[in-house]
Amino acid sequence: MRQWRLPQFGRQHLKLEQVAIPTPGEDEILIKVAAAALNYRDKLNIEDGSGGLQITPPLVPASDLSGAVVAVGKRVNRFRTGDRVLGTFWVDWIDGPWPAHALTLGGPLTGALAEYVVLKQEWAVHAPTTLDDAHASTLPCAALSAWFALVEQGHLHAGQTVVIQGTGGVSLFALQFAAAHGARVILISGDDDKLARAKTLGATHAINRRKTPSWDVAVRDITDGRGADHVLEMVGGDNLLLSLQALKQAGRVSVIGTLGEAAIHSPSVPLFLGRPTIQGIGVGHRRALEDMIRAVDHLSLRPVLDQTYGLADLPAALDHLDRGPFGKLVVRMD
Amino acid sequence: MRQWRLPQFGRQHLKLEQVAIPTPGEDEILIKVAAAALNYRDKLNIEDGSGGLQITPPLVPASDLSGAVVAVGKRVNRFRTGDRVLGTFWVDWIDGPWPAHALTLGGPLTGALAEYVVLKQEWAVHAPTTLDDAHASTLPCAALSAWFALVEQGHLHAGQTVVIQGTGGVSLFALQFAAAHGARVILISGDDDKLARAKTLGATHAINRRKTPSWDVAVRDITDGRGADHVLEMVGGDNLLLSLQALKQAGRVSVIGTLGEAAIHSPSVPLFLGRPTIQGIGVGHRRALEDMIRAVDHLSLRPVLDQTYGLADLPAALDHLDRGPFGKLVVRMD
Amino acid sequence: MRQWRLPQFGRQHLKLEQVAIPTPGEDEILIKVAAAALNYRDKLNIEDGSGGLQITPPLVPASDLSGAVVAVGKRVNRFRTGDRVLGTFWVDWIDGPWPAHALTLGGPLTGALAEYVVLKQEWAVHAPTTLDDAHASTLPCAALSAWFALVEQGHLHAGQTVVIQGTGGVSLFALQFAAAHGARVILISGDDDKLARAKTLGATHAINRRKTPSWDVAVRDITDGRGADHVLEMVGGDNLLLSLQALKQAGRVSVIGTLGEAAIHSPSVPLFLGRPTIQGIGVGHRRALEDMIRAVDHLSLRPVLDQTYGLADLPAALDHLDRGPFGKLVVRMD
Amino acid sequence: MRQWRLPQFGRQHLKLEQVAIPTPGEDEILIKVAAAALNYRDKLNIEDGSGGLQITPPLVPASDLSGAVVAVGKRVNRFRTGDRVLGTFWVDWIDGPWPAHALTLGGPLTGALAEYVVLKQEWAVHAPTTLDDAHASTLPCAALSAWFALVEQGHLHAGQTVVIQGTGGVSLFALQFAAAHGARVILISGDDDKLARAKTLGATHAINRRKTPSWDVAVRDITDGRGADHVLEMVGGDNLLLSLQALKQAGRVSVIGTLGEAAIHSPSVPLFLGRPTIQGIGVGHRRALEDMIRAVDHLSLRPVLDQTYGLADLPAALDHLDRGPFGKLVVRMD
Missing domain, CATH: 3.40.50.720 (NAD(P)-binding Rossmann-like Domain)
Known part of the structure; x- marks a missing residue:
């Protein structure tokens, strides 16, 4: 499979490389990624790691992904093969106040700019039924930050x-x-x-x-x-x-x-x-993400997508991010 | 002025009588009532006082009124002559938990089925700007009960x-x-x-x-x-x-x-x-009523009025209340 | 190791049997149980399963345990061998509203009346430092119910x-x-x-x-x-x-x-x-349990223990439960 | 009666003058002040009015008072003659979010450094039963700020x-x-x-x-x-x-x-x-003050009084305020 890897800080070092598809553990799911949405934080992390804590290369950037479950570990009970899912931005932040040990995808944990990703089952949620993959991928970070500030808190x-x-x-x-x-x-x-x-x-x-x-x-x-x-x-x-x-x-x-x-x-x-x-506000927890997805589906709310890019076009997408998009930018894997 | 007075329990004792227009005290306002909305509680109070606490005749029934301020006491600073206002169901319940000493209009306090009413200035709020008097009069009890249950609490x-x-x-x-x-x-x-x-x-x-x-x-x-x-x-x-x-x-x-x-x-x-x-849920407080009125105005929400009656037609309105209206019944004073 | 097993409903069927010590999975810990506190719910579960949902024999009863971690799976990061721990009553209820899929120890999940227990690492918390094992074992259900009602909610x-x-x-x-x-x-x-x-x-x-x-x-x-x-x-x-x-x-x-x-x-x-x-109130979540344990330690709060029993004396402990203890009853494994 | 009056900003202008005892209106109470506690805000208000909004001389400074009701207006129902009371810092902030029209005693409203004060009945609360007047006078501003921050909010x-x-x-x-x-x-x-x-x-x-x-x-x-x-x-x-x-x-x-x-x-x-x-945090509302007074009484909590001064000794008290007391300074009227 292909994935974008950052061996050292600096956009010029980003490399689209070919690696083996990972295998899920007992409690993990393998996701065929369909789309990854970019956040300003991704740009900071690529440049110097300043978009989060403990961000050090090597790194697969980006936190927001949508895709389909293609394999599950033997103890997985939240998902089945074929389920459409989103990742969560903070893994292990389920509800209530954020636990200090929680980490984020796209640094320090391996991120979304890859054709396949393995997540613990607790780190994913069911995707909205009313959105396609590109639109759905914009929800975990940007939409949840807005929802958490206004609705949850x-x-x-x-x-x-x-x-x-x-x-x-x-x-x-x-x-x-x-x-x-x-x-x-x-x-x-x-x-x-x-x-x-x-x-x-x-x-x-x-x-x-x-x-x-x-x-x-x-x-x-x-x-x-x-x-x-x-x-x-x-x-x-x-x-x-x-x-x-x-x-x-x-x-x-x-x-x-x-x-x-x-x-x-x-x-x-x-x-x-x-x-x-x-x-x-630093995004939000999984329970609020699930509440928000129900709202998105009931409202038929459509995220504002400025533009989508192919996986190989990440550099152009990052340039667009520099210019300040109106709404979201998404990288599609297919 | 005309007002409906209940000298003893029982619908048959209701009497439309002629009395002097009351005079506001230092901290009070005189309201020319435009409309009074009926609640099931009014029916109970008229029949046997079971719609509230300490309900004893003689009594002017009904709690929900809309109208215009026509005179103010010398210490009044919340309203001016000409302001369109609503009464509050619970007087003296401003915010937070209900204070045990609060009372309600339409029993034990004198109620809305009159051409003029005197209220302490703290017992009234500004009427919504998007509703006419008849629709506005339905808000203090029924709408606030729904709002308080769903939104405030x-x-x-x-x-x-x-x-x-x-x-x-x-x-x-x-x-x-x-x-x-x-x-x-x-x-x-x-x-x-x-x-x-x-x-x-x-x-x-x-x-x-x-x-x-x-x-x-x-x-x-x-x-x-x-x-x-x-x-x-x-x-x-x-x-x-x-x-x-x-x-x-x-x-x-x-x-x-x-x-x-x-x-x-x-x-x-x-x-x-x-x-x-x-x-x-027992209706709600004045701060929530003011929040709700802002919502009604912004949403252009239109209360469902089943029927309006003239002041003299109160008996017919009460009969309609017995049959179970779809939405609200309102008595108009003009 | 020894454990109490209920092959079918009815106290007379309880059997102290000898079984192999279980082995923890990747994400699990093995606990040498020191003490198990009894709740009225355990009595109901033993008699007819009416203390919870989906309670069916065979069953190891009781939900509340204290003990020490003696082995950990390869992905465990919350605990180390030697840590003193408590189980949680509801497993997988971390914080916020209870997720409908959460289950309880002592039915339907295997319970505390055993010399060793395997738990997922997410199902345990660090024990208070100021209490011995017997007193500490009383916290997960009874103390948390009281704390959750009064403090958390x-x-x-x-x-x-x-x-x-x-x-x-x-x-x-x-x-x-x-x-x-x-x-x-x-x-x-x-x-x-x-x-x-x-x-x-x-x-x-x-x-x-x-x-x-x-x-x-x-x-x-x-x-x-x-x-x-x-x-x-x-x-x-x-x-x-x-x-x-x-x-x-x-x-x-x-x-x-x-x-x-x-x-x-x-x-x-x-x-x-x-x-x-x-x-x-149905007990409470893990975050509140951890809050409460900090309070117990800071306050040097001492749970009221009516009596302790040896593992073999479970029937006598259950009789005492029938009579209504003043405070808690605890079964000690040593 | 005697009162301290500030005809223009500047501590040197403070004047202990003799004026007539005021008369309560319909909804007001007359309080014989026993003690007034000083706050840092009072010093700012005396010097240049920077301790609040709309503070302009002439002014009777200080917001915190304890005393006894000696006369009541004809519509007063919260107090009787003889009741021991405290003033509230914010008048008309009863509960919930602060209403923008609320004002404070000691500027812009007339303050506590007087032998008698008239307050609307809604601006006072019953004093704690376990504290003398000097200790009780410290509660409305300093204690309520601490309580509001930690307990109410x-x-x-x-x-x-x-x-x-x-x-x-x-x-x-x-x-x-x-x-x-x-x-x-x-x-x-x-x-x-x-x-x-x-x-x-x-x-x-x-x-x-x-x-x-x-x-x-x-x-x-x-x-x-x-x-x-x-x-x-x-x-x-x-x-x-x-x-x-x-x-x-x-x-x-x-x-x-x-x-x-x-x-x-x-x-x-x-x-x-x-x-x-x-x-x-800007002090707090009346309901929280009443909650806090119940706590003070139940806990027998004793405010830390650094020193008390006679009414004529206000200048010395203000000098002490400059030096930074350990706890509170109080001016006694007797």
Whole structure:
């Protein structure tokens, strides 16, 4: 089988190599991978390992995969040959607070950019029935991050206001999930074209932060002075203060991205007066993934796929990732 | 002004009388009532006071009202003359657990079936902007009961399955709220016509309990054996066991109605094996009402009004209440 | 090694037999069992399998064990040889809501009444460091049921009032945990001697239900009319109504036991007016067990052991179980 | 009566003046103040109004008071003459999320440094029965901040580890509440004498941050690598990173103080990998205050009073506040 292997850090070292198909252990399943979705983290891991903990080459990159079970170990009881499955981003994070020993696919564990992958049965879930492989592969990391922030931790409900920053994979899933729950969505971006496309996905309001740098004031106006219930902080740095100022009393900021600076800053007084909850989001657990897949199926929610690439075209896909896609990029194995 | 007054228990004693318009105190508002929605509880209170605690004649019945503020006391800061408002069912239940001293309009406090009503400013909220008076008047009790069970306490989310029993006011609101959150709704009723109408409101499945007495089995089939996430128990008695058997592990039964027996029964073993949460619902608090009104406005959710009556036609409205309306009955003051 | 085996239902069929020591698989550990604690459920399972689901002979009874790891499979990473461990009651219930496929030790899975037991590594936790084997063995079922009801689900805190019924294993753990969190404990029992002993364990008030059948009124008096925050319902039947009447607004009843009738009954009105949460408790998950063990160690909490028996003396231990111990009964393997 | 009045910002302008005793309105109570506790916020408000929002002279400073009801308005039903009461810090924050219109005593509303005060009945609670007036007066702000962070929002339980920074009023209450719930307390301070005194109040571990600047490493060692469950961030600035590194996965940092810098900073990666909840705490609501008072009474918890001053000695008390007391400072009116 073919797989992309990174013998040392640096995109130029990536190598599409031919290796033997692995064999599942007692409690493992062999998956014929159909598609792998790329995340910004994959780019960081390939370049210098900074997308996670304990990432050292050699490495098969990428965490998000969809495919079909083609062989099972003798103690496997969660799946049968032929089942369509997704991998989980964090293996061994089943439910509740994350256990410190959990690891991620695509570094340090072997990743998704291969024609076959072996996973412990506990590391996989049944794929949604309403999505094809390429669309399904986008769910384990980006969609679950958005779902976990808004639904699992945020208990989002109809009539609430959600502020979403940017138009990458996580942001567009957040938009779709928020709209599907009857919430009002205010999208912040620096690109009018992307804002226009986002409105067709269900955004109620779109604010161009280049034209309206004080978008926090605009959010308070839209909400009659009340502020937003949820803000997805995708930028970092001093943007956090805008997020806090856009927030209602006791609202929730989910810190997910670092489009700007990989740090957060805020004066303390807004914390005492607004008593926000600021929560770091690092994807989510398997039970929430299964909840979300049921939602995706019931809603017939369709992930926004910017483009798909063949396995051999990974370098072009990574270039596209550098440019900032609208939604997700997927590598197909066939 | 005119008001309906009950000098002693019994529908035949209801009297439409002429009295002076009341004057608001320092912290009170005078409301010109536009509409009052009827609840089953009003019927019980009129007949024998059994719809609440400490209900003794003389009494102005009904709890749910919409109208406009026409005068305010000197310390009022929540409202201005001209504001459209709703009353709250429980006065002084602002948020959190219900305080034991809270009371209800329409007994023991004076109720809504009058052309003018005085309320403390804390007992009212701003009316939705997208509904007329008649539709808005249906929200404080029936809609809030459904919202409180599913959203405030139940943290309902997309992809979950909700079982709803009956087609009265609470049930239809529950149906609409569940559908608006992307949930799957299974409606149980004994009447095919009502089931057909419920499907047009967003029910995903409709089960006629006369034809399918083991509807719990049907629910498990529909959910691939998993069971429903939420069940609204509207019947009571042994029906609770069906509700528990239709429920997923650690699911939630909200006990709201007593269409059958005013008691619940269950063997204990399903409680230990399914560890459900069974929660009694008695309407809800003001903060949740305000959350819900924002949802109603954003969703343009339209309450199901079976029929409206003039103030003088209260007896006919109560007869209709006896027959079991599809949705709500409203008395208009003009 | 020796183990107790039940070839068919009925206590008279229990047989202490000699079998080979089992061998652990890749992901399993071999435990030399030191002690097994008995639960009322074990008695039911031995008699007719009614203590759980899918309980069919042949069977090694009992779920609660402490011991030491003496061998590990090649993929084991949670434990090393020599580690002191406890089994979990529900295997594969790690955290969050219980997954429907989880099973219990001592039926249908092979149980604790043996000198050696093989468990998957995920089914065991590290033993507390402050307890000997006999005391430690009492934690997985009885202690965790009490902890799960009060702490994990109930968020018990200082100054709250907890009503506990009876003086069996679960009740005494509940008493100790409640006292350790600074709560007020009202113990209800029919036996003055047991009430006196319970007071030495931290009960603030003791009520003899034979002398004070309206103990709900007594609870309201003790709480200045407010009612208890938590009630552990250990009796069933009409006792539930007393529990609800003893409860504060929006309080919590945890249904754990069936000392009286294996069913619950209640009129509906107290559910609407008091809006209690009634939750069935079926032990709890592994994460909560680990939380509880940290608490036991920090508090130096000592489980109440009524008596220990040798492995061969199981029949005498079961007779004692029939009579109703004060706290726990333990079978020691050495 | 005498009261301290601030005609313009600046401590030198404070004036002990003689004014008429105020008269309660329909819904108000007149309190003969017995004691007022000082908070760091009062010092800021006196100097430049920076301790709150909309603070402008003239002003009667201080928010925390205990006293007795000496007169009631005609609609008052929560209190009777003779009742011992406390004021609430935030008036009109009854329960749930804080309503944006709520205000605080001692600026902008008239404050506690007076012999008599009029409050709306909703702004007061019954005093604890086990504390004298001076000790009781310390509860509304400092104690409630600690309780709200750890108990109301944090669901603290036995066996958890709490890191507390500093030895001011909030920190010592946090220490006492954590110990009373069976938690392990690690206290961080720069003063060995204060650490020694804190250990007598129930701190399990004491770390001098001058001698152990990497106290986060020490916390991880004490917790066997797991990290603390709760950290009370009292310092601000880069100290937040130490707090996050001391925290377990999905732990909770409550931002309460700014002993160092009035801002917070953190790199983003620890937020994604540790997914902490960072919550700003601004005292708390009335329901939690009432819960806490029940706990204080049941636990016989005694607030740490550093010193009491007579009403005329306010300047000396403010000097003491500048020096950093161990626990609370109280002004007595008699």
